[in-house]
Amino acid sequence: MSTSDDPRSAVAPYDALLLVSFGGPEKPADVVPFLENVTRGRGIPRERLEEVGEHYYLFGGRSPINDQNREFLTALRADLDGAGIDLPVYWGNRNWDPYLTDTVAQMAQDGVRRAACFVTSAYSSWSSCRQYRENLAEAADRVEAPPQLDKLRHYFNHPGFVASVTDCTLEALADLPEDVRAQARLVFVTHSIPTAMNDHSGPDGGAYVAQHRDVAAVVTERVARETGNEHDHELAFCSRSGSPHTPWLEPDINDRLEELHAEGAAAVVMVPVGFVSDHMEVIYDLDTEAMATADRLGLPVRRAGTAGVDPRFVATVRDLLLERAAAERDEPVTRAAEGEIGALWDRCPVGCCGRG
Numbered sequence: 400m401s402t403s404d405d406p407r408s409a410v411a412p413y414d415a416l417l418l419v420s421f422g423g424p425e426k427p428a429d430v431v432p433f434l435e436n437v438t439r440g441r442g443i444p445r446e447r448l449e450e451v452g453e454h455y456y457l458f459g460g461r462s463p464i465n466d467q468n469r470e471f472l473t474a475l476r477a478d479l480d481g482a483g484i485d486l487p488v489y490w491g492n493r494n495w496d497p498y499l500t501d502t503v504a505q506m507a508q509d510g511v512r513r514a515a516c517f518v519t520s521a522y523s524s525w526s527s528c529r530q531y532r533e534n535l536a537e538a539a540d541r542v543e544a545p546p547q548l549d550k551l552r553h554y555f556n557h558p559g560f561v562a563s564v565t566d567c568t569l570e571a572l573a574d575l576p577e578d579v580r581a582q583a584r585l586v587f588v589t590h591s592i593p594t595a596m597n598d599h600s601g602p603d604g605g606a607y608v609a610q611h612r613d614v615a616a617v618v619t620e621r622v623a624r625e626t627g628n629e630h631d632h633e634l635a636f637c638s639r640s641g642s643p644h645t646p647w648l649e650p651d652i653n654d655r656l657e658e659l660h661a662e663g664a665a666a667v668v669m670v671p672v673g674f675v676s677d678h679m680e681v682i683y684d685l686d687t688e689a690m691a692t693a694d695r696l697g698l699p700v701r702r703a704g705t706a707g708v709d710p711r712f713v714a715t716v717r718d719l720l721l722e723r724a725a726a727e728r729d730e731p732v733t734r735a736a737e738g739e740i741g742a743l744w745d746r747c748p749v750g751c752c753g754r755g
Contacts, residue, residue, distance in 0.1 A: 465495070478714055507544055512547065552722075592607060638680045
């Protein structure tokens, strides 16, 4: 992409970067209020929230996501500093402190006029994209003289993210017993959503599943090039949380492990491609629940790591920032992307990612 030799000019018109995430409880007393925030308006009884809260209590009532975001912020600021980019980086959550509205208010108080927003969710759907865009708009509406908030594009197929997922998959494969390693099946895992939400994801529908399958194919191909082994791969889901009467994306990872064992699978690597860090859906749904299923079956299973603070993933944010800034200055832009889908848009089309 075309940028000025002056790093400060390279990020114009932006004068801040905002990290936007889901949020999570940090002590036992936070758990149910946090879950009430997450499910507000959905009529879920408190008894059910307390049941779900048990997942958090297994880990001291503290979700790892906020600590992971703090670590990511430190790495991101260091990456920008190393590139000579002097830009303040803020952080706001959808469901817990620091709340997005409070952060936007602080940005306005600090004189920020326009911020690029990086969301810790890489895919298209109402819950993983449009709801965050609505959160940003609602936060701006509640603040006097707010900055303009521009959400950066989807990055599920950005080379920095793909490279990290690939290496995590290779490390997990290498940890399997040698006699089953070459036959291991790669099961890419993401958060389940209602099938209707997937049907309305993206401008034409089906984008959520299509994007996951696209990056899974790229990672599988790269693994084959590195190892010389062709691995069967597929997509499975975790963390279903809705009414049993509402169809959600399947198969559930636990059900699929049962089926794979019955089919005679030699081993499985679970690749949490739908998550950028090891937060609750990973450490409970995969590391705790799915691994218990695998242990009961006697099926060799490993869980691949997530991108976390891999320098290539951290640098992805900088690349997206510089790319978007250049586009806003009407300069030519080359958008990095792997796979068949290609780089997506800066501004989501009207009506994109309906709730279903």
